[in-house]
Amino acid sequence: MSGGVDSSVAAALLAEQGHDVIGLSMQLYDQAEGQSSFGSCCSIDGLNDARRVAAAINIPHYVLNFERQFQEQVVSNFVNEYVAGRTPLPCAHCNGDLKFATLAERAESFGAEAVATGHYARVELLSEDEVSSKARRYVLKRGLDASKDQSYFLFSLTQAQLARAVFPVGDRPKTAVRAYARLRNLPVADKPDSQEICFIPDHDYRGFVEKQRPNTRRAGQFVDEHGAVVGAHEGVHRFTIGQRRGLGLSSSPSGTPMYVLALRPAEQQVVVGPKSSLERTTLQASAVNWLIDTPTVPIRAAVQIRHRHEAAPATVRATAPGQATVTFDTPQIAITPGQAAVFYDGEIVLGGGWIES
Amino acid sequence: MRVYFDYNATTPLASEVIEAVARASRDTFGNASSVHHFGQQAKAALDDARSELAALIHGDPSEIVFTSGGTEADNMAIRGAAEAIEPTGRRHLIASAIEHEAVLNTLKALARRGWRTTLLPVDDSGIVAPDRLREALADDTALVSIMHANNEIGTIQPIAELAQLAHARGALLHTDAVQSLGKIPVDVRALGADLLSLSAHKFNGPKGAGALWIKRGTRLLPTVTGGKHERNRRAGTENVPAIVGLGVAARLAGGKLGAEAARVAALRDRLEEGILGGVPGTAVNGARGSRVPNTSNISFDRVEAESLLIALDLEGIAVSTGSACSSGTLEPSHVLRAMGLSTHRTQNSLRFSLGMFSTDAEVDRVVEVLPRLVEKLRGLTQKPVGARG
Secondary structure, three states: OOOOHHHHHHHHHHHHOOOOOOEEEEEOOOHHHHHHOOOOOHHHHHHHHHHHHHHHOOOOEEEEEOHHHHHHHHHHHHHHHHHOOOOOOHHHHHHHHHHHHHHHHHHHHOOOOOEEOOOOEEEEEOOOOOOOOOOOOEEEEEOOOHHHOOHHHHOOOOHHHHHOEEOOOOOOOHHHHHHHHHHOOOOOOOOOOOOOOOOOOOOOHHHHHHHHOHHHOOOEEEEOOOOOEEEEEOOHHHOOOOOOOOOOOOOOOOOOOOEEEEEEHHHOEEEEEOHHHHEEEEEEEEEEEEOOOOOOOOEEEEEEOOOOOOOEEEEEEEEEOOEEEEEEEEEEEOOOEOEEEEEEEOOEEEEEEEEOO | OOEEOEOOOOOOOOHHHHHHHHHHHHHOOOOOOOOOHHHHHHHHHHHHHHHHHHHHHOOOHHHEEEEOOHHHHHHHHHHHHHHHHHHHOOOEEEEEOOOOHHHHHHHHHHHHOOOEEEEEOOOOOOOOOHHHHHHHOOOOEEEEEOOOEOOOOOEEOOHHHHHHHHHHOOOEEEEEOOOOEOOEOOOHHHHOOOEEEEEHHHOOOOOOOEEEEEOOOOOOOOOOOOOOHHHHOOOOOOOHHHHHHHHHHHHHHHHOHHHHHHHHHHHHHHHHHHHHHHOOOEEEEOOOOOEOOOEEEEEEOOOOHHHHHHHHHHOOEEOEOOOHHHOOOOOOOHHHHHOOOOHHHHOOEEEEEOOOOOOHHHHHHHHHHHHHHHHHHHHHHOOOOOOOO
16 A cells, blocks of 8 residues: 555455455655655655555554665666666566565465555456466456556566456546545545656656766767767766657757667767657567467567557567567667566557567 | 553553543643632642652652653753753763663754763663763763663663762763653662653553653753743643543552562563463563563564564554564664664564553463464565565
C-alpha cells in the first residue's frame, strides 16, 4: 500500500470481498531526510495515507523497511544504467525484484497466500484444457483501462510470481476506482495520480545520479552522425535517446531540429542528428522472460518499447536462452537500451526483455 | 486471545485510575489557578496527586513539578539546569550511551549551542561502570544524566554511586526513572539524585501526565514560560484529570510494589525460560541479575526482528523491537549497539515487557506460538539471496 488511490482501493475491495487482508507498505528511503526537508518528500505522507486507509477499512497495517534492498536492487541499477548510457525503467525492476520477490516472500512468511497491488493489469488462471503450447497456466493481460495499463512494467514476472499476484483494480476503469474510493470514504479518494520516479521527488534525475556517483559529471562532446564535433555537454548520463530539448545546441545549418541518436559512455560522446535517423527496425532484447513456452519458430506480436508507446507489429525470434530479436514491420522512433520490449498478442503479454541495442 | 507484552511502551490503565480520571473530567473541571470554588477544587485535586506521588518516591510534595510526561521532564531537567548553571562557566554535560532519545537528543541540541557532551559507554551487560563516569567528569561538568532503568533491556544503573561521584565534582545528577517507577522501589534520597523524571502511563496511569522531581535548592530555569503555574517552574494550565490519574496510579503502585514485582518477575522468568528452552539460537540481552522484573530482551539468531514482530502481531501477540519511539527506523538499537552486540544481533532482538494484567495463560500462549513462527522465518532467510518465490 503506497498510500495512493489504486493500492488503497485494491485493499478495500479485497477486504470487502471477505478476504483476510494484511496491509503492507514499503519504506524505501530514509524518513529522517524527509523531516529536514518537510513537504518535499512524498514518502512519509504516503505511508501516513496508507495507515489511514488501513484503519478506515479495518485491516492491520505494517511498514516494512526495505531501504537496503531498494538501494541494492532498484536505485543502484537506475544509476548504473544512466552511467552506462542507457535509460532505466526502475518501476519494472521494483516490481520483479522487490515487490513480487522480497516483499512477496515476507508476506508469505506472515501466512499470506497471495500479494495484491494496485496495478492496472490482469492475471487469469487458465483451466487445464486451455493450457496449451501457446499459453501457460497464468496469463498476464493489459489492464481494462487502456489509458492506465501497467502490464508493461510487469513483464518480468515469472509463472511462479504470477501465481501469487492479484490485481484487484485491473479490471476497472480508473474513474470507477476513484468513484469506489469516494463511495467508501477512503481518505485518499481525490489524491492526484503519481507520475514521477518515487525516489526522486524533485524530478531532477540528473542531479540524483550525480549525487549518487559524483564522478559521472564529466565534460564530453556532441558529435554528428559522421563524427564531427558539434558541441559540448556535461556527461552522457544527462541524455536519453530521442531527446530534443535541453541539448543546448543550435539546430543544424539547415534548421532541422537535432535529436539524441546514441550515447557512447566510453568516449563521453552524445551522437545527435535529425529525427529521421532515430528510426530503426530491429532490436535485441536480453533477460527475456517468456510467459508462453519459448517459441521455436518466429512469432508475430505487437511489441511495445516504452511506457507510452503504441505496440507495433513485429516478428519476434528467440535466438538463444534469454535472448530475442525483434523486427518491426515499420521503423520505430527511438529504440532505447535499458527500456523494456514487451511482446503482446492483443491484450495478452507473451513475454518481454530488456532492450540491449 | 490477544496478548499485550509491551508494558514498557505504555501500560493499560488500572480501573481505579479510569474511574478517577473520568470523575475528575466531569467534576473537577476548574482551572487550578482560579480563585473561586471551582479553581480551589482543582487545586486540591493537584495537591492530593502531588502528595501521593511524593510518598511513592520519598520526596516532598513541594519538590514535584507536573509535566506532560517523561520527555518534557527530561527536557526540563537538562535544559533548565544547563541554562541555570551556564553563568558559572560550567559547559559540560554527561549522559550514558543508552539513554532514551529524550535525553540524547536534548544533549545534541545543547551541543549545537556550544556545550561539550560526553556519552559514557556501558559494558556488555548494559551497565554503566562508575569508573567511566569518574574519568569523564571535569571541573566544568554541569550535569550528569543517567537513567535509572533502561527501557529496552531493563538494566538498573548504580545511581547512588554515580550521584556521589558527580557531587564530588560539583555536578548535578539527573536520573530518568520513567522505566523504574512502579517496577522497583524508587527513593530519591537513597538514590542521591538532584533531578528525577517520571511518567504516569508507564505505571498504569494516563498519558499526558508526568513529573520532574527537583530536589529542594536545585536551581532550574523554566523551559516552558508563561503564567505562574507549578511555583513558576512550568507554565501552562495543569491537566487536572490526567494528574489525578497519576496520583491514583502512584498510590496503587506504592501499595503493592513488593508483591506485584515478585508476581511479574515470576511470569517474566517463566517466559524467558520457555523461549530459551523452546527456540534454538536465542539469548538474553542485558544483565539478568540486575534488571527491572518485567523486561526481557531476547535475540533470535537468523530472524529479522521486524518480521517476527509482525508475525507475532498477526497471532495477536504485541511485543516490540526495542523502543517504541525508534520504530520505523533502520537504525539498529543504540542500546544494544552500545553494549557491543554485532549489528546482526541488534536487528534480531525483541523486547517482551509484562505488567499488571499479564497472566500465566499469556505466557503459555507466547511460548507455544514462538517456535513455529521463528522456524518459518528462518526457513525464509535460508533461501539464496535474490531467489524468486
